[in-house]
Amino acid sequence: MNQIAYVAPATAGPLARYRALLDAGLLATDPAQAMAAERLQDLATKLRDYDPPPLPSGRLSRLLRRKPADWAPDARPNGLYIAGAVGRGKSMLMDLFFETVRVRRKRRIHFNAFMQEVHGTLHEWRQAGRNLPDPIPALADAVAESAALLCFDEFQIEDIADALLLGRLFEALFTRGVIIVATSNTVPNDLFAGRPGRDVFLPFIDGLNRHLDLLVLDAGQDFRRLHEPSVRAWIVPADSRARIMLDATFAQLAGGATPAPAQLIVPGRVLTVPHAAGKVARFSFADLCEQPLGPADYLAIATHYHAVVLDDVPGLGPDQANAARRFITLIDALYEHRVKLYAAAAAEPDALFPAGEGAGAFQRTASRLAEMQTADYLARPHLT
16 A cells, blocks of 8 residues: 655645544544545545536537546546444544545435435426436436535445446446445445345446445444443333433423424425424334334434434344334434434343344444433534
């Protein structure tokens, strides 16, 4: 690997930022993170002022859109796919890259939120009567116009229909010069492993491997667990005492306002919130995870409410794999938007879903739940 010289934090990119955090004592030394910071610095250097032109769509477009002489699709760098276990610093490192890379049109987004935007755009086009024979090129044009660099956090495929859509969409984005950087708990070759219909997903994996370089972040420490929980945000067990404690928490967060049912508009439907007061909502686990809800519903909750009180989180086993999958998606949305979560559960996060389909992915959720109990997390502002 090429050695990258240290550059003052005021003037350079992710490697300088990473070293500054080390010098300030805000990060612990970790060789895997240091290597990832170097790889991201190398990509940031290659992408400096990167701004590919739109694809020409006709003779007039070819005349009006002058392609820079130094830009060629075959010469552009690959993106980066950062894989690793939970709490290893993947999102932190990508944030350092995103904040410092000199690309004018760039966007960082949680992958679930991106998929909701994609489905929402296609739905709006159908509602408006824009029935394109093939909407993928137009969709890729719209995405590429807004961002030459896309940074996806928590990349994961759970749905075969999404896999088929993404395979064609990503190829169209790559053709348009879009660079993708992604973090994930799963290496590309293991995506959708053991699921029905995976064969049709393999061309998408091949595309990821061709256009994104793989970096496995094999850090030894789950950094989210360095701070022990200091606030009773996760109460075990979910008994009558826990309900009394959550009643008091909800009343305090609501400022004494009387709770009432509320409704959130989700594309194509209305989501009912059983108890809401201002920016605080209260649900049972059954309300959110034993009903046919999905990422759009959880995103609406996470962006609208600053705090969520959750009753009766049960122990989960192999028969509750669907509910566990919804719970994982819910926590991803709440965490991404810094929503404060106060819950009563049958067990501590690590013991909540010990076995069943998706139990491995639940390790990330357990790690996030541990961090969400800390005073540091609870002090962060809500992100809309």
